[in-house]
Amino acid sequence: MKGRVASTIIVAALIFFAGYAALFIAPDEKTMHAIQRIFYFHLPSWIAMFTALSVVFVANIAYLATRKTKWDALGVAGAEAGVVCCTIGLATGPLWAKPVWGIWWTWDARLTTTFILWLLYISYLLLRGLLDDPEKKATLSAIFGVFAFLDVPLVYVSNRLWRTQHPQPVILGGNGSGLDPTMSKVLLLCVIAVMGVMIVVLLDRYRLERLRHEFEELRIEVETCNLAPASILGKESA
Amino acid sequence: MPVTPATSRAAVPSFGISFDSVERRFGSFVALRGISLQILSGEFVALLGANGAGKTTLLRIAALLASPTRGKVRFTAGQGSGDCSSIAEAKKLTGMVGHSTLLYDELTAAENLTLFAQLYGLDGISVRVANSLQSCGLGSRAASLVRTFSRGMRQRLAIARALLHQPRLFLLDEPAAGLDRQGLVWLGETLEALRKDGCTVLMSTHARNESLDLAARAVVLDGGMVKQDSGSGGDPRPVLAALRADT
Amino acid sequence: MSTARAAAILLAKELRLEFRTRELLSATIVFAMVIVVLFSFAFDPTAAESRRYGPGLLWISFLFAGSLMLNPSFAREQANDTLDALRMAPISPFAILSAKMLANFIFMSLVELVLVPVFGVLYNVSLAGVAGRLILVLALGTIGLTVTGTVFSAISSHARMRELLLPLLLLPILTPLLIGAVEATASLLLDRPELDRTWVALLAGFDIVFLTASWLLCDYLIEE
Numbered sequence A: 001m002k003g004r005v006a007s008t009i010i011v012a013a014l015i016f017f018a019g020y021a022a023l024f025i026a027p028d029e030k031t032m033h034a035i036q037r038i039f040y041f042h043l044p045s046w047i048a049m050f051t052a053l054s055v056v057f058v059a060n061i062a063y064l065a066t067r068k069t070k071w072d073a074l075g076v077a078g079a080e081a082g083v084v085c086c087t088i089g090l091a092t093g094p095l096w097a098k099p100v101w102g103i104w105w106t107w108d109a110r111l112t113t114t115f116i117l118w119l120l121y122i123s124y125l126l127l128r129g130l131l132d133d134p135e136k137k138a139t140l141s142a143i144f145g146v147f148a149f150l151d152v153p154l155v156y157v158s159n160r161l162w163r164t165q166h167p168q169p170v171i172l173g174g175n176g177s178g179l180d181p182t183m184s185k186v187l188l189l190c191v192i193a194v195m196g197v198m199i200v201v202l203l204d205r206y207r208l209e210r211l212r213h214e215f216e217e218l219r220i221e222v223e224t225c226n227l228a229p230a231s232i233l234g235k236e237s238a
Numbered sequence B: 001m002p003v004t005p006a007t008s009r010a011a012v013p014s015f016g017i018s019f020d021s022v023e024r025r026f027g028s029f030v031a032l033r034g035i036s037l038q039i040l041s042g043e044f045v046a047l048l049g050a051n052g053a054g055k056t057t058l059l060r061i062a063a064l065l066a067s068p069t070r071g072k073v074r075f076t077a078g079q080g081s082g083d084c085s086s087i088a089e090a091k092k093l094t095g096m097v098g099h100s101t102l103l104y105d106e107l108t109a110a111e112n113l114t115l116f117a118q119l120y121g122l123d124g125i126s127v128r129v130a131n132s133l134q135s136c137g138l139g140s141r142a143a144s145l146v147r148t149f150s151r152g153m154r155q156r157l158a159i160a161r162a163l164l165h166q167p168r169l170f171l172l173d174e175p176a177a178g179l180d181r182q183g184l185v186w187l188g189e190t191l192e193a194l195r196k197d198g199c200t201v202l203m204s205t206h207a208r209n210e211s212l213d214l215a216a217r218a219v220v221l222d223g224g225m226v227k228q229d230s231g232s233g234g235d236p237r238p239v240l241a242a243l244r245a246d247t
Numbered sequence C: 001m002s003t004a005r006a007a008a009i010l011l012a013k014e015l016r017l018e019f020r021t022r023e024l025l026s027a028t029i030v031f032a033m034v035i036v037v038l039f040s041f042a043f044d045p046t047a048a049e050s051r052r053y054g055p056g057l058l059w060i061s062f063l064f065a066g067s068l069m070l071n072p073s074f075a076r077e078q079a080n081d082t083l084d085a086l087r088m089a090p091i092s093p094f095a096i097l098s099a100k101m102l103a104n105f106i107f108m109s110l111v112e113l114v115l116v117p118v119f120g121v122l123y124n125v126s127l128a129g130v131a132g133r134l135i136l137v138l139a140l141g142t143i144g145l146t147v148t149g150t151v152f153s154a155i156s157s158h159a160r161m162r163e164l165l166l167p168l169l170l171l172p173i174l175t176p177l178l179i180g181a182v183e184a185t186a187s188l189l190l191d192r193p194e195l196d197r198t199w200v201a202l203l204a205g206f207d208i209v210f211l212t213a214s215w216l217l218c219d220y221l222i223e224e
Helices: A002-025 A033-066 A069-101 A109-130 A134-165 A181-234 B055-062 B087-092 B109-119 B125-135 B151-163 B181-196 B210-214 B237-246 C003-021 C023-043 C047-069 C072-078 C082-088 C093-122 C128-156 C162-173 C175-188 C197-222
Strands: B015-026 B029-039 B044-048 B070-077 B094-097 B169-173 B200-205 B217-222 B225-229
Touching: A002 A033, A002 A181, A033 A069, A033 A109, A033 A134, A033 A181, A069 A109, A069 A134, A069 A181, A109 A134, A109 C162, A134 C128, A134 C162, A134 C175, A134 C197, A181 B029, B015 B055, B015 B200, B029 B055, B029 B070, B029 B225, B044 B055, B044 B237, B055 B169, B055 B200, B087 B094, B094 B151, B109 B125, B109 B151, B109 C003, B125 B151, B151 B169, B151 B181, B181 B200, B181 B210, B200 B210, B217 B237, C003 C023, C003 C093, C023 C047, C023 C093, C047 C093, C047 C128, C047 C162, C047 C175, C072 C082, C072 C093, C072 C128, C082 C093, C093 C128, C093 C197, C128 C162, C128 C175, C128 C197, C162 C175, C175 C197
Parallel strands: B044 B200, B044 B217, B094 B169, B169 B200
Antiparallel strands: B015 B029, B015 B070, B217 B225
16 A cells, blocks of 8 residues: 555556656757657656556466456556557647648658557457456457557568558657757656556556456455355255 | 167276365355265266256366366276376266257258367267167157257257267256156166266256166255265165155 | 367357358458448548558458457357357367357458458559459468457456457557558559568567467467
8 A cells, every 4th residue: 555655656656756857857959849849748748658568468468368357457457548548649749740840640650650559449349348358358358458559560561561562651659860869858857757656546447447346356255155054054965 | 769879889988076175156046055075977866956046067177077176086997996088088078968959050060060070070970870869759840940849859969969979978958847648758768877887877857857866976056065966876766755755 | 180170170169150251250241341441531641542451451450350250259259158068079269269269360361352342442442453463361360360359359258348448458468560561562562562571570570479478378369
């Protein structure tokens, strides 16, 4: 309990400070000026998303191998966290792109892959919602999760190959090259802060799911105990 | 209807089933709670209990259609000595008559039986299929689609399908449902023949029918647990009589 | 019993069931044709535009028609719990899955065999010279479609809203396949047709990845 409160406070403080740093400490960018500051949250949310979705992949494989429900809990927690981060990324991107490059969106390899990724993991969550039996839900969504993860590199490669044949305006995302030292420091801080938020949210969701399972186990234990005495009395052997 | 006796399978050893603290859950619904039951090779067990007591789930686990959430199921060769050689072996020797007919409505009776005969790797398929249809009284309808059959005819075909590969473990889930007088007589004669041949039979029912007289043991399930068990050497008749008094 | 033998027996069953009524096949062909025709109303393409957008149209209609056709693959087995009967038989789960994949591949190929000439006629696109290479591209694309589609049919047969769920799950996964197939087909319709190796490699890669994944995960897919 104390650990959870402490980590939540730390992460909240981090994100607060990161926001302040992004808005006031980071120097003004030459060409894009104020709008560029979205980048300090845009890029970290991609990093957080990829981390969350890698966690989902590992959890899916682990569940199929071990059948332990904790892996299923981790899978759904990771998928929800990943979808949220992806949504943030997809929403902040156009907000940045429009004033700077004049277009909301372009179908370059990176953006297209991300959009497909977003669709795939929303489908993952939808699939879970439409399956009632918990065991089937865990198994079938794990299989779909594995397929989705295997598909992502294929989507990226196919889009890259396609775009070299049909060039489109490329949005220079991920300005990692040639960053001013202060900008780099602020970026690092924001990455840590956003990752922190993602991890805290993921772990909380994981705990919630585990608690649900535990509650079910206990409920069944109680039910069995209530029924047992009658059966012992009634049992005869001729 | 003539009962064409299957070539005696006494040479192929039968096997028993051992349920060890078997629990089966479907989400928050617990169908079976801590069932421990040893069914010996060659025993004819009547599985009784109200609807929802867990009979179907237990049979499905025995048929390897479902695995227990907790606990273990083993097939015991001979008189409870050692395990059956492999899952594949057990499947080849297990037959089940389930809640549904397990038949393809858009295939003919003969096509259905031929399909399963092929899947079980049997030989002399056309002869076997013809004999099987003859014995269950559907010889004249061999080329008709199952879709056109009455309930009783489908049930007879379902039972014939389960017997095609001459199983040594026969599982039946309410087999009398939908059968007419003739069908019931045929079922009784078939079960009698199986019993004589040393086949292990586990049959569930929630109502009285004549085939129950063949049972050497009666097990009553209630709320997913064993409520009564007349035991392997015991007398099932008091338990069966109690059932008759209830219904 | 070997997987190949069991799959052959089950494939014969699938084909017999479908060819007895041919309902699914005819409905799928008609649906694909409807899409092809609607395109001409929506876009009213010139000859040059038809050759440019034709491949895209063809593959979109195959994907949409296919994802409707793949639904009954496993849903049909639920009527009398026949899937249980198959699972009880001494055959491997992969035999069951691969038989359905093969059956769907055959059905889809038949749909394409009808649609491609129809498309050629309606939009005045000449396909004679590239028939062989076109068949290769169609085959590779159809393998990917039916392999993933059959797996997702198995998945969605347990869920509610399965008619909507299957396309929803399948179509995003198939984007690499769509790109590869469209580009490969388009390269065959140029003035100087040539089979673009890159795209063929992509299609083959897609097929191999998902066929392997299906084989590895098959047991979990078919169990209760």
